[in-house]
Amino acid sequence: MLVTMEPGCPEEAVRQVQRWAGERGFRSRVLRSEQAVTVVLVGEGDLEQAKLLEFWPAVARVSRLFSPFKLAGRETKPEPTRFRVGPVEVGGEQIVVAAGPCAVEGRQQILEAALAVKEAGVQLLRGGAYKPRTSPYSFQGLAEQGLEMLAEAGQAAGLPVVTEVIAPEDVPLVARYADMLQIGARNMQNFALLTAAGENGRPVLLKRGPSARIEEWLLAAEYVLLTGNDQVALCERGIRTFERYTRNTLDLAAVAMVKELSHLPVFVDPSHGTGRHRLVAPLAKAGVMAGADGLMIEVHPDPVKARSDGYQSLTPDEVRHLVGELPAVAAAAGRRFGRDRAVGLTSLGEGGDEE
Numbered sequence: 001m002l003v004t005m006e007p008g009c010p011e012e013a014v015r016q017v018q019r020w021a022g023e024r025g026f027r028s029r030v031l032r033s034e035q036a037v038t039v040v041l042v043g044e045g046d047l048e049q050a051k052l053l054e055f056w057p058a059v060a061r062v063s064r065l066f067s068p069f070k071l072a073g074r075e076t077k078p079e080p081t082r083f084r085v086g087p088v089e090v091g092g093e094q095i096v097v098a099a100g101p102c103a104v105e106g107r108q109q110i111l112e113a114a115l116a117v118k119e120a121g122v123q124l125l126r127g128g129a130y131k132p133r134t135s136p137y138s139f140q141g142l143a144e145q146g147l148e149m150l151a152e153a154g155q156a157a158g159l160p161v162v163t164e165v166i167a168p169e170d171v172p173l174v175a176r177y178a179d180m181l182q183i184g185a186r187n188m189q190n191f192a193l194l195t196a197a198g199e200n201g202r203p204v205l206l207k208r209g210p211s212a213r214i215e216e217w218l219l220a221a222e223y224v225l226l227t228g229n230d231q232v233a234l235c236e237r238g239i240r241t242f243e244r245y246t247r248n249t250l251d252l253a254a255v256a257m258v259k260e261l262s263h264l265p266v267f268v269d270p271s272h273g274t275g276r277h278r279l280v281a282p283l284a285k286a287g288v289m290a291g292a293d294g295l296m297i298e299v300h301p302d303p304v305k306a307r308s309d310g311y312q313s314l315t316p317d318e319v320r321h322l323v324g325e326l327p328a329v330a331a332a333a334g335r336r337f338g339r340d341r342a343v344g345l346t347s348l349g350e351g352g353d354e355e
């Protein structure tokens with residue numbers, strides 16, 4: 001149910017609605033926008049009883065929510081969600097790029113990558129310290145040492161960092177080093193992890209599972225949102241189909257679809273989405289045209305030597321070239337990219353083996 005409060009109603013009235021609903025088996029989340037304060041009621045409570053709230057003077061109306069995405073759907077929040085990762089706004093007019101190696105492999109490697117992607121003009125540094133590898137014999141990441149190196153490189157380059165967390169008990173540790181927590185494709189339905197990441201309060205980047213439907217993906221986002229953390233971005237990274245020339249099938253229709261269904265920002269990851277470095281730039285640009293708010297691109301100072309995902313990684317030159325094309329692509333999509341002196345948004349722009 002969606003409880004729309006009267007404009008300018010006191011905060012205490014909102015809390016009263018939450019208390020009343022809590023006593024009747026609902027969980028509630030308050031959404032605030034310029035237009036209205038609304039209280040979303042979810043859970044097992046009796047919908048007919050919730051209708052009684054309409055008799056309260058502070059309540060404008062109570063309506064039934066038809067979307068299964070009670071918190072992620074546009075039905076509850078028509079306007080796009082925007083939040084900051086460090087100083088970088090995600091979900092605004094500007095397209096954001098997160099780039100860096102698949103895995104943090106060493107101090108020198110991540111520092112070189114960080115400086116290269118910064119120089120190319122990206123806004124966020126990525127790099128995994130906990131790698132969810134298909135084979136237990138593959139490189140698993142440098143764990144806390146890797147986090148330290150990543151944070152250090154991010155600081156040296158002046159870039160906020162996004163990194164994957166694979167276990168609920170690791171969330172506090174990873175969050176000490178990361179500006180944004182990535183939940184990987186394989187963990188999209190690890191509900192304990194979604195809740196732990198949400199409760200931590202850091203922004204969350206939720207990748208789509210390799211065989212997840214759009215509905216399952218958005219319901220996974222609900223788990224994070226239900227904790228009260230509304231800083232969630234989704235990331236399309238390709239799904240498993242019968243096609244074998246590409247590592248995954250990058251589902252750009254899902255990007256356009258999710259932008260319609262949900263107010264959450266969406267990233268596109270053409271690196272995992274194709275598995276081939278030559279396809280990364282065209283699919284990155286196509287992602288922006290499909291409505292993506294951000295891109296996640298794997299970049300390695302020397303892809304041939306990468307300990308994971310080298311074949312899909314761009315070189316520093318290649319990422320510079322791609323990023324150089326983004327202002328025009330973003331403009332064609334009705335968005336912006338990078339420094340834009342005309343509107344004073346300079347701070348945003350500055351701000352081996354397979355798995």
Ligand code: PEP
Binds near residue numbers: 183184185207272355
């Ligand atoms: C990654 O970002 O390196 C990664 C493991 O991605 P995914 O979870 O999409 O496979």
Ligand code: MN
Binds near residue numbers: 102103298309
């Ligand atoms: Mn990878």
